[in-house]
Amino acid sequence: MRPFTYVRAQEVGEAAGQPGRFLAGGTTLIDLMKLDVERPAQVTDITALPLVDIAEHGGGVRIGALASMAQVADHPLIAARYPALRNALLAGASQQIRNMASMGGNVMQRTRCPYFRDTSFTACNKREPGSGCGAIAGHHRKQAVLGTSDACVALHPSDASVALVAYGAILTLRGPDGEREVSLEDFNLLPGQTPHLEHDLREGELITAITLPAPPAGSGVYLKVRDRESYEFALSSCAALLDVQDGVIRAARVVLGGVGTKPWRSPEAEAALTGQPATRETFENAARRALAGATPLEQNAFKVPLTARVIVRALLAAQAGEAADGHGDGQTADQGGRA
Template identity: 50%
Template sequence: MTPFAFHVARDCAEALSLGAASGARFIGGGTNLVDLLRQNVESASKLVDVSRLAANIHEVGNGALLVDASVKNSALAAHPMVRGRYPMLSRALLAGASAQIRNMATVGGNIMQRTRCAYFYDVDGARCNKRQPGSGCDAIGGFNRYHAILGVSNDCVATHPSDMCVALAALAALVHLVGPEGERTVPLAEFHVLPGASPQIETVLRPGEMITAIELPPATPAMANSEYRKVRDRSSYAFALVSVAAGLEVVGGKIAEARIALGGVAAKPWRATRAEAALRGLPATRANFLSAAEEELTKAQPLEGNAFKIGLVQRTTAAVLESLAGERA
């Protein structure tokens, strides 16, 4: 780890001023960035601590819920309005890490966390286009059990690790940003980008910008009747092979609304819009759930070590939707 300066921002304006310097990075709980710095995957000349900025969760006029970026994951998971209106989000957060990490990690930092691809972390022994553009991708021909099957490119097959972000994608959450050019809002589903030929570019953040809040839209019946399921190699703290955040509203035996997002399958939380559209108006049956998941995966590009994810996504998606349909039967 190289030496760096450390500053604690007292407010948003000071954070932006400090973060404008070349080589500056914003840090919240540090549960991912500190590891990246310590292992020389990333470097920084200055860290700007934003964890002491406002950390509130409050309802806004239209019934939406605004969550400041400095809110801890544990606080968000336990909030009564989150548990009641958006249970998939609470369950995703609880599935995401140990209690100690949830007590440190912030909402903004969770969104910004980087892939856990082993080749990305292997600074001395592996080629990684995300870490060193143009060097190659050893994961494509290597051990790729945990890697992407959707939205992949010839340059990168890494996956995004966040559980929280999968639920946020299904909920159509908005990310509030502020930077030198002012404030703007970006849908969570558009905040992270697919690798293409530039896998080192992972988000739409502009230089000097930082996340200030996420906004959860007014709850719908499908959001309230929702679940998050994570399939992993061990039940303790582990990243997803596949995860599903889903919500379902059934009216008169027919699907009025389905919300589905997938984790562990792409470089970003994957909103399953094809599956959602395929289900609308159909009976809530296992056969229809499996068929919709198959429709979502028509453009999947599995590797030798992760082809099993196709069937796993289908079965997990169908199981979650069946459970939700049963609760509203």
């Protein structure tokens, strides 16, 4: 780890505008600093800021950015109104990490691509713009199949962000020029030719809150399939929100994880569902539409049929009103994509 200046902020206004990086739970930043991937000249500790409340807000819920993953998962408002978010939080990391990691930090966490995290690999456009993408010609089994480019195929790792996008989460950002709001769906950027630009956060800005609008009608689930049952990132996941009345789908949200360079909402799947009968055939058609634009590489091509099955299973669970446990019903998947 390289030398850096340490600053401890006591108020939001004091933190806003500080250069370098903000330290909350530290479960991502400190790792990356130890790996020499992150090299901030200054680290501003924001753990003392009053940003931990979880409360009703305009029919929805407002979550302080420093609330931990565990606090949010255990909160009765989240359990009752946003079950897919609770399931996604419980499916992520370990209990110890969930106790430490902040919601703002979870949204901001960076890819686990080994070519990004290991500086002995020189080709990583996300770490060193213009150096190339080592994963494309190298090991890419766990990388993205949606939203990729010839400059980057790095996977977005957050479970919680998938469910947050499904529920229409809005981020409140505070910077030296004041406060602004941006939807989480728009906050994360596609890699294109600039994969080092990962999000719409300006210099000196920090996330102060995550606001969920009033929960939609119907039910929601988060389903995750991975190589092992715990402490593992998704090979494929789906947050599915479904409002079915008299056997007809009135509204739907489908957001995918484990397959996109950002939490991947599929308007194509949602359009294929809305107004249609709530049947397996309809769900299978929606899954095909969701994955029509996938561009897999040799080692991760299995993610396409795997994800199609995950989407169908999630929609069936949402239709039945099941409170999916977020763990893929204990399912794991091998390289062939069985689930």
